[in-house]
Amino acid sequence: MQQRFGSGAARRGINFRFFGEVVGELRRVTWPTMNETLRLTLMVLAVSAVIGVVLGIADLIFGWGFGLILD
DSSP: OOOSSOOHHHHHHHHHHHHHHHHHHHHHOOOOOHHHHHHHHHHHHHHHHHHHHHHHHHHHHHHHHHHHHHO
């Protein structure tokens, strides 16, 4: 019968190689500058705030409308 998986040591070796490859790939990544990170973070926060306000207004309108219908 053929063994499907190698020994425990061989599997651990593969995992170590995998993590080594991950580190190697992370070294090749072009990371954003601090200014880019700050700009994009502020953009995400601004868009999130706008969407929150729009959803809040929609909730008020629907609540008011359903209140009129159900009363």
